[in-house]
Amino acid sequence: xxxxxxxxxxRDHKLFRTLSYSQIKQLCIITGxxxxxxxxIIYFSSSDVPRIFLLKKGNIKIVAIDxxxxxxxxxxxxxxxxxxxxxxxxxxxxxxxxxxxxxDVAICSFLMSDFEDLLLRNPTLALSYTKFVGLKMKRIKNxxxxxxxxxxxxxxxxxxxxxAEQEGVQNGxxxxxxxxxxxxDIAQIICTSRQTATQLLNEMxxxxxxxxxxxxxxxxxxxxx
Amino acid sequence: xxxxxxxxxxRDHKLFRTLSYSQIKQLCIITGxxxxxxxxIIYFSSSDVPRIFLLKKGNIKIVAIDxxxxxxxxxxxxxxxxxxxxxxxxxxxxxxxxxxxxxDVAICSFLMSDFEDLLLRNPTLALSYTKFVGLKMKRIKNxxxxxxxxxxxxxxxxxxxxxAEQEGVQNGxxxxxxxxxxxxDIAQIICTSRQTATQLLNEMxxxxxxxxxxxxxxxxxxxxx
DNA sequence: AGCAAAATGTCAGCTAATTTACACTTCGAT
DNA sequence: ATCGAAGTGTAAATTAGCTGACATTTTGCT
Numbered sequence: 272x273x274x275x276x277x278x279x280x281x282r283d284h285k286l287f288r289t290l291s292y293s294q295i296k297q298l299c300i301i302t303g304x305x306x307x308x309x310x311x312i313i314y315f316s317s318s319d320v321p322r323i324f325l326l327k328k329g330n331i332k333i334v335a336i337d338x339x340x341x342x343x344x345x346x347x348x349x350x351x352x353x354x355x356x357x358x359x360x361x362x363x364x365x366x367x368x369x370x371x372x373x374x375d376v377a378i379c380s381f382l383m384s385d386f387e388d389l390l391l392r393n394p395t396l397a398l399s400y401t402k403f404v405g406l407k408m409k410r411i412k413n414x415x416x417x418x419x420x421x422x423x424x425x426x427x428x429x430x431x432x433x434x435a436e437q438e439g440v441q442n443g444x445x446x447x448x449x450x451x452x453x454x455x456d457i458a459q460i461i462c463t464s465r466q467t468a469t470q471l472l473n474e475m476x477x478x479x480x481x482x483x484x485x486x487x488x489x490x491x492x493x494x495x496x
Numbered sequence: 497x498x499x500x501x502x503x504x505x506x507r508d509h510k511l512f513r514t515l516s517y518s519q520i521k522q523l524c525i526i527t528g529x530x531x532x533x534x535x536x537i538i539y540f541s542s543s544d545v546p547r548i549f550l551l552k553k554g555n556i557k558i559v560a561i562d563x564x565x566x567x568x569x570x571x572x573x574x575x576x577x578x579x580x581x582x583x584x585x586x587x588x589x590x591x592x593x594x595x596x597x598x599x600d601v602a603i604c605s606f607l608m609s610d611f612e613d614l615l616l617r618n619p620t621l622a623l624s625y626t627k628f629v630g631l632k633m634k635r636i637k638n639x640x641x642x643x644x645x646x647x648x649x650x651x652x653x654x655x656x657x658x659x660a661e662q663e664g665v666q667n668g669x670x671x672x673x674x675x676x677x678x679x680x681d682i683a684q685i686i687c688t689s690r691q692t693a694t695q696l697l698n699e700m701x702x703x704x705x706x707x708x709x710x711x712x713x714x715x716x717x718x719x720x721x
Numbered sequence: 722a723g724c725a726a727a728a729t730g731t732c733a734g735c736t737a738a739t740t741t742a743c744a745c746t747t748c749g750a751t
Numbered sequence: 752a753t754c755g756a757a758g759t760g761t762a763a764a765t766t767a768g769c770t771g772a773c774a775t776t777t778t779g780c781t
Contacts, residue, residue, distance in 0.1 A: 358630025390623050397622035398615055401629055405583020408633040415640040419687050453758060462644050464739055469759060678728060689769055694730060
């Protein structure tokens, strides 16, 4: 069980440990570098040639618009994460874009075709990349399994635990998370209504499980969640 | 096992199409072969060394047991599909097994380590495999997205459409699917209760959208779903 | 052929969570 | 410093779908 969680929390920087500096440089030289600040929207799926992106700094959310014009959060991308067409399949019928959550972000990107060439020339990297995608898949599977079989409260607890593990600053059993999400964002991530999320968060606050404000979330005792 | 036989087992998988006959023969990676019949349970995750499996014939479901002893269907595997630890990550704490759904199945397997060696020696194959895993991930994402944002009826409709597309025999707008699933199986796949699934199927039958029986499902007009 | 087990059909509560609706608070821009 | 927009708080009405509790039908087995 704990082993599983460890896997799950192993964020994706892992891939780049297998890449040498020169390899990374090679990728980044080929491409551009982009900075953006809070609230900005970055379109990346429909645009020109297929690319793979690497978030160097900050946080963004990947948002999709469905047929009815509803926004749904597909993913939260953190510093060091790759995003874009990781499956190496060009398929641009989905309308997705990224929205900047933190004060500012830095994104570097490279061409998918270049990346494919690199993989062909470097089987070890291809293998690592496959494992990396597999890890991502495992993560997605886990989070969806949670969404489907658990109630809203359990989902919120699980989300907070994940978040704390990934980004929280721990001090004893107390964990402080920099809160760049609105309650609405959180609600969307755990797939519930904004109102339900608000209620649950307030309930947790009255039960002294955490303190919530727009800047940060302090989890009183992470072992209690 | 004879070389020719091994070749036959791999030949028509899209993954290995990039390889020539002689290359495939050289692989010699198939180390296991197994036949089983309806209802049989095949354990594959916990056992000895990590393997990757290829289903040559029939249908199976991958079932997991959670902490409370509840069965959940993780995947339906059809003829030609690979299954097992496709992510190449050994991770053996999940209690999973396969149950044979069709009258009989033929499964061949190879060692994950052999497969990794193979990928390292064949960059093109490694890239194909990476895309293959990516495609699988995309599918999973899509089906989960459906599960979460749609109601039970829509989920059932979507499931039937997918199933029809994958395995149905079309004649005009009428599609006949060989039905190797119970209503309970269907319910589990679309994540609802057996009763709800039954009700929905009967409702569809009275609305002349389909005819259901244990052997086959006939969708009157696939464009109506 | 006979019987137990599995699969299917049906229905009445029950409940979590969505929806609707509105008030209050905080933030950011001018 | 003000004002509109975004974010948060709260509550009643409504509902999809689960649970439990059966009856009925079909299947596989000896």
